[in-house]
Amino acid sequence: MKKWGFGLIGCGSIANVHLEAISGIDQARIVSVASRTEQRARETSERYACAWTTDYYEILANREIDIVCITTGSGSHGRIAMEALHAGKHVLVEKPIAMSTDEASAMINLAEEKQLTLSVVSQTRFFPHHQLLKRMIEEGNIGNLLLIEVSRPFYRTQSYYDEADWRGTKAEDGGALLNQGIHSIDLLLWLGGKVKSVAGRTATQTHHMESEDMGLAILTMENGGFATLMCTTSAVPGFPPSINVYGDKGTIKIAGQEITHWTVPGIPLPNYENDKTSGNAGADPRNINSTFHSKQIIDFIESVSLKRKPAVTGEAGRDAIRLIELIHRSSEQGGNPVPFE
Template identity: 50%
Template sequence: MSAIKTWNFGIIGCGTVADFHIAAINQIEGARLAAVSSRNADKARAIAEWEQCDWTSDYKTLIGRSDIDIVCLTTSSGSHARIGLDVLNAGKHLIVEKPIAMNSADAALLVRTAKERGVKLSVISQRRFEAQHQAVKRVLEEGALGKLLLAEVSLPFYRSQAYYDSADWRGTLAEDGGALMNQGIHSIDLLLWFAGEARTVFGQVATQTHVMEAEDLGLAIIQFKSGAFGTIMASTSIQPGFPASLHLYGEKGTIKLEGTSIVHWTVPGRDEPKWIHSGAYGGVSDPRSIAADLHQSQLIDVLTAIETGVEPLVTGEDGLRAVQLVEMIYASAAQGVRLTVGGSGQPDPR
């Protein structure tokens, strides 16, 4: 019997998010944390000593190592495109935290480079791996809801001013994004996964309760290529903060999700999956209050994709579509018109 291959991981970025990746790697058979990198040498050294791995303050040293197979990129959002491109050009598989990039042009470049280099690219969208979302996806693929009519996303989160003041990049459009690009991107990914690609968008954004550049409230009306409609509300101003919800209305029934729970299930011929329990829902008012088990599921999925040659459940293209939709919401809000997603940026004539 052949031995299990050991996959050597490197992590670039030693902030809070890296902790979830480290915990996930440590729980995967055949995975090993080989090295970490941070501009803050003290942080990198401390993690390396605890994890008994190597460290560097220069990420290019990490990606130049021949023993690193996969890189988890957990730096601030605005650096994802620049560092991610270096990782891919070094021939390493890349798992990048959300969002994949801050604009669709950079995201598309990452996707194209991964294909050219023959490596896997996946963006962290770990909520796809929650049991209730997996069950809903199966129902939609089987057509049990019939024609999808409307999909509603609501993300009434809360972040304090101190959260945005904790780093100079927080709340900036170039480095962080607002309620849509930062907090709302997970729900937007699920919306596109369930409803398909967006065709048109009309958006509004506002900064109501925080001193920052980006929005703390984002709203959008979407029409999907299927003909279905969708709505998005994402905020970091709602006290005390509530779990995200996603409601799906089809011609034959309705599914309502809140946090990790199914709160309504009317699906002809399909019993509500009572066995589902995805654990506590986190991140409502504290971005650190999430578990690492879903990161573990996504990392395992990427390893399986590498080993079998298939695409991971969450691809670079998926990350691109989510960023593109947020970008178009911003553009629509700025122009005050409905826009075609992926179009010229001109008003939609319909």
Template identity: 50%
Template sequence: MKRWRFGIIGCGGIADFHIKAIHEIEHAKLIAVSSRSSGRAAAVGEREGCAWTEDYKELLAREDIDIVSVTTSSGSHYAVGRDVLLAGKHLVIEKPMAMNDAEAAELTAIAEAGGLLLSVISQRRFEPQHQLLKQLVEQDALGSLLFAEVSVPYYRTQDYYDSAAWRGTIREDGGSLMNQGIHSIDLLLWLIGRPVSVYGKIATQTHQMEAEDLGVAIVNFDNGAFGTIMASTSIKPGFPAGLNLYGDKGTIKILGTDITYWSVEGLEEPTLQQTGTSGGVSDPLSIQHTCHRLQIDDILDALEKNREPLVTGKDGYTSLLLVRKIYESSKLGMELWLD
């Protein structure tokens, strides 16, 4: 297999998950990093033994980079990601891929037109319990899907939102749905299918910030199933994300990485090897890099085999569109249909 050469734009805490993942993949190599802070870029570059720059366009001009991971703040994902694609590099971008669906659609279109891979980090798909659940759904082991619940009862202090001017803003960060809840929203759509309508409510209850710290929604899917979403950063002391899936042949409930209820006709509950990835309930960096590695490994395999990765740009677009529709529904006080 070809050794794929990476650049990373953004040297904050999330970048470390990508760096550790790249180091553990034999056919991947970190070539250069970039940060607006020359001190941070230099520190990471010297620590990792790679090139560094404070101007990410210098990184994009390098011919020895094939793929770029964008790990900057959420509000910059679209602009930086667009430059990556226009430079002819494959793009791995942290969630959310943009702050509105028009920007997300543009990134997807540019990637398709340029024959480039675009994948949005949605590493929770790679956790064993979610892989198993997807397999069961595809095998019709739960029968017709009736109802699904996802919940993200997290906690963030006011100091967390005060730590950077962009945190908690609508333009640069988003709230509990866009930032914390979008992983569970991605899982919901991956498992159930295409959403057709949504009714949502959002509120800012316990923090001084612009965006929401509580969001709830009811979703209708084209296969007739219903779903509910709850995401918050106000629930003390913070609890693991939950996912409950109900079919006419059985029910599975998951809390964090643990299967807490299993009732599947003809199948005993398996023993899963845990990845230690559950976390982030009160500290966004309290997770492991294992599933980032699994996703990046899938991305490289997709490039080698000329197939789509498990998580595509279109997947990122659909999750983002649903969040935006929840915001709009809450503002208008009515159910909205998705295009």
């Protein structure tokens, strides 16, 4: 069995989640990590018994490395991913995939040209209750989708934004929608299908920063249904994300790791894994574990091995970015609907 060599660029808090996941996968081995800070790179390498460097180009040049995980700040995802693809590496990028749809498209096109696999971390798709909800929708068990309500009422203190100069900036962070809301947005698109038009509003209400701390949207879906979206970092003290799905035959509601309502004709609520250790990051962005990153990384390895599309494609990452861009565009136009194109 081939052991795929992994290199990781960026040794912040989310890097530990990736490295813990990779270290528990039989088909994977951690070859090297890179950080701009020597001490952080060295400490990380000691923890995971791998090489380290402060020059990530050494990762890109290392022939033992097949797959590069990019866990740097959001603003550098696109640039480093392009360099990794040019170097012939398969690439898994932490969310968001990039800071714009143009940047994401360039990554997708290059990956196709080089016949390499590109994916973005959307580990919440792998939560058992989200998988169950997806299956109920696809099998038509709750009927035609009438409305999907998605909410991410998080809380971040001003000190959270102040402790890193990139946080809250448009160029490097992207605000409540792109940073915190991206997982809920990915789930909405994964569950609800294609979007026809978007009406959105954004505001900065409780923080001193450049980007929004509140984003709202009403979506008209191509299937004739609707969706609503709310993402914020101003909801004291911070709450779990929620998804409510209403079909013309039934309803399923989810809050955090719990299915809180189940009306599915003829199908009782199945037993499902409820991993309370995963956290919801509503008040603490570090309150996550590696379980579902591991599931996605295993899928990614299988997609590389079998030369198939990963469960989360680069195109899916781009669609989430596009929706956020259109929410901002609509807001700038007073909340008037704009087509999703």
